Amino acid sequence: MKKIDYPNTAIYINKSFVNFFDCVDNIKKDTVFYFVDENILGLYKSLFNNFHNIISIPSGEETKSIDYINNIIKKLIELGANRKTFIIGVGGGVTCDVAGFVASIFMRGVNFGFVPTTLLAMTDASFGGKNGINFNNIKNVLGVINEPDFVFIDYSFLKTLTHQEYLNGFAEIIKHACISSSDLFYDLEKNADNYFKIIENPGYSNFNKLHNMLCDSIKIKLDIVSSDRYENGKRKSLNYGHTFGHAIEAEYGIPHGSAISLGIVFSNILSNKLGFLNEDRLIRVNNLLEKYNLPVDVSMYEKKYLIKWIERDKKSSDKNIDFVLLKDIGISFVKPLSIQKIIDG
Numbered sequence: 552m553k554k555i556d557y558p559n560t561a562i563y564i565n566k567s568f569v570n571f572f573d574c575v576d577n578i579k580k581d582t583v584f585y586f587v588d589e590n591i592l593g594l595y596k597s598l599f600n601n602f603h604n605i606i607s608i609p610s611g612e613e614t615k616s617i618d619y620i621n622n623i624i625k626k627l628i629e630l631g632a633n634r635k636t637f638i639i640g641v642g643g644g645v646t647c648d649v650a651g652f653v654a655s656i657f658m659r660g661v662n663f664g665f666v667p668t669t670l671l672a673m674t675d676a677s678f679g680g681k682n683g684i685n686f687n688n689i690k691n692v693l694g695v696i697n698e699p700d701f702v703f704i705d706y707s708f709l710k711t712l713t714h715q716e717y718l719n720g721f722a723e724i725i726k727h728a729c730i731s732s733s734d735l736f737y738d739l740e741k742n743a744d745n746y747f748k749i750i751e752n753p754g755y756s757n758f759n760k761l762h763n764m765l766c767d768s769i770k771i772k773l774d775i776v777s778s779d780r781y782e783n784g785k786r787k788s789l790n791y792g793h794t795f796g797h798a799i800e801a802e803y804g805i806p807h808g809s810a811i812s813l814g815i816v817f818s819n820i821l822s823n824k825l826g827f828l829n830e831d832r833l834i835r836v837n838n839l840l841e842k843y844n845l846p847v848d849v850s851m852y853e854k855k856y857l858i859k860w861i862e863r864d865k866k867s868s869d870k871n872i873d874f875v876l877l878k879d880i881g882i883s884f885v886k887p888l889s890i891q892k893i894i895d896g
């Protein structure tokens with residue numbers, strides 16, 4: 552079994568939430584306020600029976616808003632939260648972002664940790680210290696970089712995850728493989744059928760089969776963020792597929808994982824046209840995305856409708872976009888490109 556050591560955050564992986572307080576160090580139960588995704592509260596009610604100070608976090612991107620943050624802070628104050636409060640977010644990326652953001656500003660910052668319950672949050676959103684909320688329809692434009700004290704992963708939450716939420720997670724895992732690890736890419740190719748069986752029947756699956764692959768994916772993210780906490784260089788590679796992906800998600804309203812998959816395809820076409828990525832590699836990535844039921848046909852997504860979103864994207868600096876390109880599977884780099892070049896490519 553792989554293990555992950557990371558100096559800034561205690562990582563508990565493949566543990567049971569039932570034994571949470573036996574596993575984690577230095578957290579006093581009576582100081583904890585739980586921010587729990589509303590669906591998790593509904594599905595796993597009994598897990599929270601003996602817990603006090605639970606704040607239910609509505610499902611959906613709208614929750615990551617200033618208005619909602621106001622409500623939460625009012626609730627925290629009403630419930631008597633103070634400087635010693637420890638906030639634990641239990642849910643997907645939305646809940647983790649909200650919990651991390653509120654914990655970072657409440658009383659000038661209180662301790663916090665995450666119990667991610669979606670595949671995407673387990674492999675991506677709960678790591679790296681970005682805690683963002685949306686403003687004026689711009690995603691994650693307000694936020695702080697502040698790493699959680701712990702991330703506690705209990706795979707059994709995955710048994711109730713929807714098919715689409717699995718695909719959203721796998722899109723980010725494939726992203727990690729493309730930018731940084733041909734080994735992980737190969738694993739995803741070789742074991743696609745096994746992993747897909749889990750997605751198709753999560754209620755009866757043995758999630759230990761995902762363990763090594765998930766650890767590899769998490770390590771990639773942690774290696775990147777620890778070398779470039781404030782996104783001045785290498786960390787930008789995590790935006791691979793996201794320049795077009797976010798634009799497609801916003802313009803066409805399709806699920807995040809599907810949009811990122813299409814964003815990866817757009818990015819690879821550009822990498823190929825600019826002479827960096829061989830066509831056979833491009834096809835190999837497309838084949839992998841398709842194995843995970845992710846879309847690769849970009850023909851109906853017109854770039855002219857995407858420009859406005861790409862221009863608004865927070866990753867834009869001046870007129871150029873820091874665009875993530877591939878040289879090979881597992882080898883990425885960032886190149887500032889004009890919008891025109893991106894669109895013409």
Ligand SMILES: NC(=O)c1ccc[n+]([C@@H]2O[C@H](COP(=O)([O-])OP(=O)(O)OC[C@H]3O[C@@H](n4cnc5c(N)ncnc54)[C@H](O)[C@@H]3O)[C@@H](O)[C@H]2O)c1
Pocket residue numbers: 588589590591594610611612615642643644645646648668669670671672675676677678679680681682683690691708709710711712713716719
């Ligand atoms: N901070 C970061 O570094 C970072 C990185 C990636 C994504 N994000 C953010 O994460 C968010 C997306 O996260 P997400 O994909 O986890 O979505 P999410 O948090 O919206 O959860 C998706 C849905 O699954 C439900 N759900 C959660 N766990 C469940 C479970 N175990 N069983 C059944 N249903 C469950 C939720 O109620 C919700 O309806 C976005 O807002 C994105 O911006 C943040």
